Amino acid sequence: MAKIIDGKALSQHCITQMAGDVQALKENGIVPGLAVIIVGEDDASQIYVRNKHRKAEKIGINSIVIRLSTETTQLELLERISLLNHDPKIDGILVQLPLPSHINAEAVLDSITPEKDVDGFHPVNVGKLWSNRAEIVPSTPFGIMKMLEFYNVDPTGKNAVIIGRSTIVGRPMAAMLLNANATVTIVHSQTKNLQEITQQADILVVAIGRSEYIKAKDIKAGAVVIDVGMNRDINNKLTGDVDYEDCFDKASLITPVPGGVGPMTITMLMQQTINIAKRRALNDTGNKR
Numbered sequence: 277m278a279k280i281i282d283g284k285a286l287s288q289h290c291i292t293q294m295a296g297d298v299q300a301l302k303e304n305g306i307v308p309g310l311a312v313i314i315v316g317e318d319d320a321s322q323i324y325v326r327n328k329h330r331k332a333e334k335i336g337i338n339s340i341v342i343r344l345s346t347e348t349t350q351l352e353l354l355e356r357i358s359l360l361n362h363d364p365k366i367d368g369i370l371v372q373l374p375l376p377s378h379i380n381a382e383a384v385l386d387s388i389t390p391e392k393d394v395d396g397f398h399p400v401n402v403g404k405l406w407s408n409r410a411e412i413v414p415s416t417p418f419g420i421m422k423m424l425e426f427y428n429v430d431p432t433g434k435n436a437v438i439i440g441r442s443t444i445v446g447r448p449m450a451a452m453l454l455n456a457n458a459t460v461t462i463v464h465s466q467t468k469n470l471q472e473i474t475q476q477a478d479i480l481v482v483a484i485g486r487s488e489y490i491k492a493k494d495i496k497a498g499a500v501v502i503d504v505g506m507n508r509d510i511n512n513k514l515t516g517d518v519d520y521e522d523c524f525d526k527a528s529l530i531t532p533v534p535g536g537v538g539p540m541t542i543t544m545l546m547q548q549t550i551n552i553a554k555r556r557a558l559n560d561t562g563n564k565r
């Protein structure tokens with residue numbers, strides 16, 4: 277029984293398809309462009325940004341990385357974004373989080389034009405997602421939807437429980453599962469009797485940031501368990517929010533960490549860059565590019 281949802285393999289499969297799409301776009305004179313801005317020296321962020329750049333190159337996306345010092349002012353950052361907003365070669369703009377504390381992240385993210393907001397964090401894109409007319413959506417939950425689809429998990433009528441209410445994962449995940457006809461519950465740090473609710477979940481998405489918090493006793497037999505956690509233990513080993521060994525036998529499908537949700541997140545970022553480029557190709561009446 278194939279039980280493991282292999283994010284790495286699915287990611288490879290998507291990359292092959294995307295490379296073909298990009299080739300076709302290029303034959304029509306369009307090169308999808310992704311700009312990633314990183315402020316400061318955060319080690320983890322540097323690694324993610326390098327991985328994104330590598331994946332983009334592999335697919336044929338024109339990827340530019342803008343590295344700014346920790347001392348960059350908010351105004352300087354806003355000016356950079358404004359230039360990218362108006363740059364016809366750039367389809368997607370991503371500002372790597374977290375930002376240094378002297379910068380108001382909300383103001384910065386809101387300054388990205390919604391059409392190029394490849395993370396789907398802009399209020400316009402959040403509103404479209406919740407009205408079931410999404411164009412650009414956050415990559416992590418989008419990758420999870422792709423995983424469910426590929427492994428033939430139809431959310432229709434299922435109890436989907438999400439642990440965590442962040443704007444990056446929990447909330448958009450709830451909207452997407454609702455749009456896919458699931459019965460959706462979000463639980464969080466203030467929820468009473470959390471386990472009683474997770475035990476009812478046919479689909480359980482865990483994004484709480486506590487290492488191996490979810491045990492076999494917390495899940496329903498046959499549940500599909502999606503682990504969004506990324507915790508480093510004392511030996512710098514990556515662990516999820518789900519106790520994988522403990523839950524493995526009880527779940528019908530389960531994602532590993534690493535090799536689950538993480539690789540799909542980056543892959544979906546590329547997918548959305550391509551989708552934006554395709555939309556702009558359709559709208560390009562002149563030959564501005």
Ligand SMILES: Nc1nc(=O)c2c([nH]1)NC[C@@H]1CN(c3ccc(C(=O)N[C@@H](CCC(=O)O)C(=O)O)cc3)C=[N+]21
Binds near residue numbers: 371506534
């Ligand atoms: N504006 C913005 N958009 C983001 O999408 C964004 C961000 N900021 N800030 C940081 C988080 C984190 N994130 C990850 C992406 C891929 C892996 C990934 O590929 N993980 C590998 C393992 C990598 C390793 O071993 O360290 C895996 O799970 O197999 C992890 C984390 C995107 N983020």
